[in-house]
Amino acid sequence: MIGNSRLHWALFVDNTLNSTWDTEHLSASDMQLLAKTNTLPLSPSSTRPIFLSSNLPITLVLASVVPTQTKLWQTYPNVRLITLNHIPIKGMYPTLGIDRALALYGAGKTYGFPILVIDVGTALTFTGVDHQQRLIGGAILPGLSLQFNSLGQNTGQLPSLKTNSITSLPQRFALNTKEAIQSGVIYTLLAGTKDFIESWLSLFPDSKIAITGGDSDLLKSYFQTYDPEISAQLISEKNLIFLGMEKILFGNG
Numbered sequence: 001m002i003g004n005s006r007l008h009w010a011l012f013v014d015n016t017l018n019s020t021w022d023t024e025h026l027s028a029s030d031m032q033l034l035a036k037t038n039t040l041p042l043s044p045s046s047t048r049p050i051f052l053s054s055n056l057p058i059t060l061v062l063a064s065v066v067p068t069q070t071k072l073w074q075t076y077p078n079v080r081l082i083t084l085n086h087i088p089i090k091g092m093y094p095t096l097g098i099d100r101a102l103a104l105y106g107a108g109k110t111y112g113f114p115i116l117v118i119d120v121g122t123a124l125t126f127t128g129v130d131h132q133q134r135l136i137g138g139a140i141l142p143g144l145s146l147q148f149n150s151l152g153q154n155t156g157q158l159p160s161l162k163t164n165s166i167t168s169l170p171q172r173f174a175l176n177t178k179e180a181i182q183s184g185v186i187y188t189l190l191a192g193t194k195d196f197i198e199s200w201l202s203l204f205p206d207s208k209i210a211i212t213g214g215d216s217d218l219l220k221s222y223f224q225t226y227d228p229e230i231s232a233q234l235i236s237e238k239n240l241i242f243l244g245m246e247k248i249l250f251g252n253g
């Protein structure tokens with residue numbers, strides 16, 4: 001899965017999700033080497049890729065929301081691209097992100113329909129589907145890092161905060177710059193997310209709510225203090241997209 005911040009990898013063995021890891025986006029020259037040697041990167045995103053090779057031909061199944069990266073990866077041998085046409089959800093609009101459709105399908109098949117998926121990634125998305133597997137719709141806003149970075153990059157005096165520097169809920173009425181940014185971004189995100197959840201539950205009272213993405217643990221931990229009742233309803237699953245892929249590729253579930 002090619003996301004906007006990084007690559008998310010999963011190994012499927014015997015038609016089953018076996019393991020997952022993340023790497024950085026690859027360069028064109030890395031890509032040429034991979035294609036030539038029929039190898040794939042196996043490493044955490046913080047270090048330089050090392051390469052996994054196999055004696056068996058590996059089929060690479062690709063889903064992407066980054067067209068430049070999609071183009072690069074299509075030079076790899078044995079590559080299959082997953083598109084919206086493969087996803088049995090009704091009423092999807094043509095430009096819906098494939099990551100949203102896969103996560104929605106993975107979540108629905110795993111926990112049941114209807115379901116609302118909250119993906120706290122580069123962008124933060126809400127995506128909801130009803131009992132009949134029909135897309136109801138959703139919303140897109142900047143994710144946590146994007147909000148912090150846009151403040152840091154577009155002002156003269158504000159620092160670009162890192163999400164990992166914030167471990168607990170900040171003081172709401174802050175008396176320094178760093179905490180004022182944390183308070184503004186986080187309390188607004190919590191209030192907005194709560195409002196989307198309540199609005200969804202008023203339409204589908206028996207719906208499950210699943211949360212995924214790079215900053216989902218962080219958002220869920222803030223909710224534990226901010227609104228324990230909502231927090232208890234959030235099903236955390238990092239692999240929603242790959243559960244969706246598993247079901248589409250192998251019909252599991």
Ligand SMILES: Nc1ncnc2c1ncn2[C@@H]1O[C@H](COP(=O)(O)OP(=O)(O)O)[C@@H](O)[C@H]1O
Binds near residue numbers: 002120121143215
């Ligand atoms: N090790 C990490 N590397 C990059 N981003 C991370 C990491 N851990 C948490 N994050 C957060 O996750 C966000 C990206 O979300 P994620 O769902 O992983 O990516 P994508 O949007 O590429 O699918 C980043 O903006 C960052 O705030």
Ligand SMILES: CC(C)(COP(=O)(O)O)[C@@H](O)C(=O)NCCC(=O)O
Binds near residue numbers: 004098099119121
């Ligand atoms: C909204 C997204 C940018 C989220 O991407 P991500 O944060 O997961 O990298 C992606 O799903 C996308 O490009 N969607 C297309 C527009 C839409 O879904 O309506």
Ligand SMILES: [K+]
Binds near residue numbers: 003119120121122213
């Ligand atoms: K994502």
